[in-house]
Amino acid sequence: MVLLRFRIIKNMIVAPQYRQMHLLKNSAYVNGEWVKASSNVVFAVKNPADDSVIAEVPDMDAADAKNAVDTAAAAFETWRWTTAKERSRVLRKWFDLCEENSEELAKVITAESGKPLAESRGEISYGNSFLEWFADTARHINGEIIPSPWPTKQILLTRQPLGVVSVITPWNFPYAMITRKVGALMAAGCTCVVKPSEDTPLAALAAAELAEQAGVPKGIFNVITTSRKNAASVGKVLCEDHAVRCISFTGSTGVGRILYGLAANGIKKVALELGGNAPFIVFPSADIEYALDQAMLAKFRNNGQACVGANRFFIHEDVYDKFVKGMKNRISQKCVLGHGTQEGVTCGPLINLKQVKIVSKLVEDAISQGAKVLVGGKVRKELGANFYESTLLVNVKPSMSVFSEEVFGPVVSCVKFNTEEEVLKMANSTRSGLASYVFTKDLGQAFRMSSKLEFGMVAINDGILSAAEPAFGGIKESGIGREGSKHGAEEYTELKYTLMSGLDK
Structure with missing residues (x-):
């Protein structure tokens, strides 16, 4: 039946290897309906491993975005008054269906993002954990009763949902970044319009399919797809429309800065999770x-394409040589480039040729200024245009772009240090402030580093810090607000103060 469905769609292009994916959708999802763009224009979604076309999806424009926002606004008037118990029940059912379809969801992610299937399975597990968490959290978004300074008055603080949320998500974790946001806002009683990355819209559509099966009411969760050509005009609507009360964005600091400016026009709340270093x-x-071992996890997750990925490796001079030698050996032995569906592959392609050029330029600039490549450092063209080797650089200096910029690729840059004060100065010398990692057995040192590192998250003796339970987010130019934890749901609420007076009458 899936094969037949694809064949009858006019001008639909689907390579044979994708035809059996039953969660592969080629329509946008608005008001509980699978729809085309008003212009009937489509654009191709390609596998970065070989540039094969997976599917064609609607290229929606500003008018389509406006319609989706209006739909979400109408649905909010009902959803906001549902009980927390009911919202919890809906989210729990969505979680259950996503768990049951984990393997099919993982296949979609690998197809559109190129990451190894094992990593895609990990992303699905991670993404599903947010639906499970917020299904529980929905019933614990509490207000406060504050002791009153007046004997005949009572002070109440209650949390109420903000309204329509525009959700704009990146390509590196196309499923988890949606469940982390949508699970939270639905738990709080909000509705949304999701615009996934033009590179990876299929995971969002697959999630919408399962949301529909789970009984998520019409208009609560809407997904619109758009190409780069229409992204700016669609983004403008999602940021400036009067019905939108919050913009939730994960992506680059540059784009986040633009969205923040657009949000200012309507004094809208923003939840921004931006770049790191x-x-x-x-x-x-x-x-x-x-x-x-932890460095390998912190650096090569999604082939370095993670906002919390380790970027600058500061190694004390006493253990520098040992660490560098060990890293070289591990990269040589464990970083296996290839298509994500192939057995034994641990590193897939970068998302597109633009990203390959960015990473290549950063490495070449470092080499021109005296950095040395111990392993990797070039494109593996025999595998495909988007495959960049896992790379180890030494003699890296703070003046190099590879030190000051977020690489977002499989490049380890090693820097030697001597004292705590020295490494803190270098580590904090960035306008980013998302994640940081410290390895020490000295308890006092661990607490000092946690206190003095200017980052929203500090992992002591661990290379993976993401989970549904803690508050995820950065400081400085790495963002505003928190995701996950109870705070993630509270981001989509506003506090209302009610004074109950005349209680003695």
Whole structure:
């Protein structure tokens, strides 16, 4: 039946290897209906591993975005008054269906993002954890009763949903970034319009299919797809329409800055999770072999294309040579480039040729200024245009772009340090402030680093810090607000103060 469905769609292009994906959708999802763009124009979604066309999806414009916002606004008038118990029940059913369809969801992610299937499965597990978490959290978004200074008055603080939320998500975690936001806002009683990345819209549509099956009411969760050509005009609507009360965005700091400016026109709330430049700091007391294993996780998750990925590796001079040697060996042995569906592959392609050029330029600039490549450092053209080798750089200096900019690729940049003060100065010398990693067995040192590192998240002796339970987010130019935890749901509420007076009458 799936094969037949694809064949009868006019001008639909689907490679044979994708025809059995039953969650693969080629329509946008608005008001509980699968719809085309008003212009009937479509654009191709390609697999970055080989540039094969997976599917064609609607290229929606500003008018389509406006319609989706109006739909979400109308649905909000009903959804906001549902009980927390009912919202919890809906989210729980959506979670259950996503769990049941984990493997099919993972296949969609691997197809459109190129990441190895094992990593896609990990993303689905991670993404589903947010639906499960917010299904529980929905019933615990509490207000306060404050002791009154007046004997005949009572002070109440209640949390109420903001309204329509515009959700704009990136390509690197196309499923988890949606469930993390949508689960939270639905738990709070909000509705949304989701605009996934033009590179990876299929995971969002697959999630919408399962939301529909789970009984998520019409108009609560809307997904519109658009190409780069229409992205700016659609984004303008999603940021400036009067019905939108919050913009939730994960992506680059540059784009976040633009969206923040647009939101200012309507004094709208923003939840921004932006770029990072994470330090990975190793002190002499650390278990070096363990730190190396964690470094591989912190750096090469999604082939370095993660906002919390370790970017600058600060290694104490006493253990620098040992760490660098160990890292070189691990990269050579464990970083296997290839198509995400192939057995044994651990690193897929970068998302597109633009990203390949950015990473290549950063490495070449570093080499021109004296950095040395110990392993990797070039495009593997025999595998495909988007495959960049896992790379280890030494002799990296703070003046180099690879040090000051977020690489978003499989490049380890090693820097030697001597004292705590020195490494703190270098680590904090960035306008980003998302994630950081510290390896030490000195308890006092661990607490000092946690206190003095200017980052929203600090992982002590661990290379993976993301989960549904903690508050995820950054400081400085890495964003505003928090995702996950109870705070993630509270981001989509506003506090109302009610004074109950005349209680003695």
